[in-house]
Amino acid sequence: MSALPPVRRSVLRMAAYQPPLGNRRGALRLDFNENTVGCSRRALDxxxxxxxxxAxxxxxxxxxxxxxxRGFGVPAGQLLLTAGTDDALRLAVDTVVEPGSLVVLVEPTFAMYRFYAERAGARLLVLRYGAQxxxxxxxxxxxxxxxxxxxxLANPNNPxxxxxxxxxxxxxxxxxPRTWVLVDEAYSEFSDVTVLPWVRRYPQLLVTRTFSKAFGLAGLRVGCLFAHRRAAPLFRRAQSPYPVATPALVAAEQALRDRRFLREYLRAVxxxxxxxxxxxxxxxxxxxxxxxNFVLVDFGRRAEAVLRALRRQGILLRDRRSDFGRVGYVRITVGTPAQTRRLVRALEALW
Ligand SMILES: Cc1ncc(COP(=O)(O)O)c(C=O)c1O
Structure with a gap:
């Protein structure tokens, strides 16, 4: 067999990404921090x-x-539509990072930051959260x-x-002032803390938001990148012309308008x-x-057995030991009161 034509060296150096497990339908999905009840009816309509x-x-x-x-309270020129946060990250990295550029992260955090930085051939400086x-x-x-x-930086940070x-x-x-600072606010609806209004003030600030979490549209892949009015045109220049499909757009619009659904879901969580x-x-x-909308816990040495037993009962949690280099750490997505009671009862029976 003849050799393949060359690919980018940065790609060859990357570890293969482990995509999410399949077979999650019908289970109590407390493993990916998604909305656990589904999206607003208005979005579905x-x-x-x-x-x-x-079409x-x-x-x-x-x-x-x-x-x-308007819904996010920023001028339209400062919003770029993206296929989820992943696409916003890719766009940000593609626009500002060159091979050899220094990128700073604080781990453990969302794996896609490292993924896109490595893919772009960046030099990584990785700091760590403390033991607490x-x-x-x-x-x-x-x-x-x-x-x-x-x-x-993710704020709040996952995991x-x-x-x-x-x-x-x-x-x-x-x-x-000379560094692009990207604040990923995928979970900001739950924390109610945001720097989004600051994109008017800081030219180097980038903020991402997603419809995948509180809004319950992870399957449709839609999010936003916000940038200062001087910076936004540069990111737009680097963006593909149709990153988000029409169904995702119409659903996102209704999801953002349905304040009542969001309020009630946030209250339930x-x-x-x-x-x-x-x-x-x-x-x-x-x-x-x-x-x-998730809690990091330490199940210690029982983690693997507990996760396996819960999975048999149709309850999925996320093993996060790889983030911390030791067994025990598990991330639990918070669902509604009824869903959480089901989990707590199952844990009580197993512990
Ligand atoms: C911090 C953080 N950002 C972004 C995402 C993914 O968002 P999206 O579905 O919009 O690509 C996740 C998903 O787990 C996350 O934890």
Whole structure:
């Protein structure tokens, strides 16, 4: 067999990404931080109303971009539509990172930051959260003094559930005027903390939002990248012309408008989290405080057996030991009160 033509060296150096497990339908999915009840009915109705003509023509972004921007409270010119956060990350990295550029991350965090940075051939400087999941602000500020091209942070962070306060984010932005600072706000609906209004003020700030989590549209792949009015045109220049399909757009528009659905789901998750936290305390299972719709716990040496037993009962949790280099860490997505009670009862029976 003849050899293949060459591919990028950065791709050859990458470890193969392990995609999510299949076979999750019908289970109590507490493993991917998705919405555990589904999306707003209004979003689903918008999908059902799609016409043959709408399917036949290329998506028209202008009107929907204006409506989404209004919903998020930013000027339309500062919003770019993307196929989920993943696509926003790829776009950000493709636009600003060159082979050899320095990219700073704080791990454990969402795996796609490393994925896209490595793919682009970046030089990575990886800092770590502390043993109690503290954000290493002094090391971050020292790293920013090296003027990296890009610093990426999830707020709240996955899988730690921690939130970096606004005052710290302000210090980061003030310390790094020559670094693109990307704040991934995939879980900000749950924390109610956001730097989105700051995209008017800081030219180097990028913010991503997604419809995959609180809004329940992970299957449709839609999200947004927000940038300063001077920066946004550069990212638009690097973007493919039709990154988001029409069904995703119409569903996202309705999902954002259905404030009641979102409010009620957020309330259910808040109560679910109280039930989970109390249940874990009763069982004396170590847990870390979380600002998101998931809780990181330490099942210790029993983790594997517990995960296996729960899976047999149709309850899926996410093993996170690879993030911490030791057994025991598991991430639990918070569902509704009823879903959480089911999990807590199952844990009580197993523990
Ligand atoms: C921090 C963070 N950002 C982004 C995503 C993925 O978002 P999307 O579905 O919009 O690509 C996840 C999903 O787990 C996440 O944890």
């Amino acid at each position: 918008a999908l059902r109303r799609l016409t043959q003509e709408e 036949a023509v290329y998506p028209e972004y202008e009107r929907i971009q204006q409506r989404l921007a 999941m503290q954000f290493p602000e002094p090391s971050v500020l020292r790293a920013l003094a090296q003027r990296p091209r890009l610093f990426v 730690t559930g921690t939130l970096v306060p606004l005052a710290v984010l302000r210090r980061i932005l003030q310390a790094a 808040r109560t679910g989290k109280q039930i989970l936290v109390a249940g874990l305390e009763r069982l004396r299972i170590p847990q870390f405080p979380s600002a998101a």
